[in-house]
Amino acid sequence: MNFSKRNGIEPPKQIQNKSMGEDLRNSLWNVFFKPDIYDDDIGNIYEIRNNVVYQIWTGFLKNPVDEFSGSFYNNHTFVKNIFLQDTWDKVYELLEFIAKKLRYNEIFIDKCNKILEQEYASYRFVDDLITPITNEIEIEEIEGAIHSDNQQIHEHIKLAVTHLSNKNNPDYRNSIKEAISAVEHICRKVTNESTLDGALKKLKNNNLLLNNQFIEGIEKLYHYTNGKEDIRHSLMNESNVEFEEAKFMLVICSAFCNYIIGKISKLEEPLNK
Numbered sequence: 001m002n003f004s005k006r007n008g009i010e011p012p013k014q015i016q017n018k019s020m021g022e023d024l025r026n027s028l029w030n031v032f033f034k035p036d037i038y039d040d041d042i043g044n045i046y047e048i049r050n051n052v053v054y055q056i057w058t059g060f061l062k063n064p065v066d067e068f069s070g071s072f073y074n075n076h077t078f079v080k081n082i083f084l085q086d087t088w089d090k091v092y093e094l095l096e097f098i099a100k101k102l103r104y105n106e107i108f109i110d111k112c113n114k115i116l117e118q119e120y121a122s123y124r125f126v127d128d129l130i131t132p133i134t135n136e137i138e139i140e141e142i143e144g145a146i147h148s149d150n151q152q153i154h155e156h157i158k159l160a161v162t163h164l165s166n167k168n169n170p171d172y173r174n175s176i177k178e179a180i181s182a183v184e185h186i187c188r189k190v191t192n193e194s195t196l197d198g199a200l201k202k203l204k205n206n207n208l209l210l211n212n213q214f215i216e217g218i219e220k221l222y223h224y225t226n227g228k229e230d231i232r233h234s235l236m237n238e239s240n241v242e243f244e245e246a247k248f249m250l251v252i253c254s255a256f257c258n259y260i261i262g263k264i265s266k267l268e269e270p271l272n273k
Helices: 024-034 045-059 078-083 089-100 106-118 136-146 153-163 172-191 196-205 212-226 242-263
Strands: 124-126 129-131
Touching: 024 078, 024 089, 024 106, 045 078, 045 089, 078 089, 089 106, 089 129, 106 124, 124 136, 124 172, 129 153, 136 242, 153 172, 153 242, 172 196, 172 212, 172 242, 196 212, 212 242
Parallel strands: none
Antiparallel strands: 124 129
């Protein structure tokens, strides 16, 4: 915090939710414009950057290909205008597009997240999607599950993030269903049991779950998503499902998958024999 903010001379920044101030826009543009997000080991960084601008022109804006010509410096103005003048959601859409087009997007995503944090934006990159999650520990748990070696966990959690981060039409119900499906999959996979209940009991018997309350907690979350056992607010009624529930389920299911994977990795023999 700078001198002015510490001494109450300059008011603190407000959280930028569904908005984007000038400082945030300029800083994100600077991330894209500076060449240090491009890996020069694979060729000319300016050629790489020009190619990204070309893809923004043709793939993001859907402009005629024959109207694009020249170098990055002759063509970057239209990209700059999106960053500085377009609607806040369009800027986030562009960031996602750029992250997917860059061959080495980790640097770009990391730099963008630092700017989003500094400018109090209520969004962060999780993997290559802009999501309304700002807690760094929560992001680490979700990304840990997404980058799991287990393909089905990867797909379930990735879909859960996709449903949650859809700015125009978020699908909280299906985000929750995908998140809990990842839990069901990893439990059944590592135990070779046909039901989640049987899998949880096997995990408990092998001291991989802490206690009966732990098992009951996971079971209740699972039954909540399926509307079983007279759960009053089942997912059959979509109006009861909001962002807070979907975010909670995404984070806790990701963390549980990471927990089980970590515990299983320490066993001398697998449980699914």
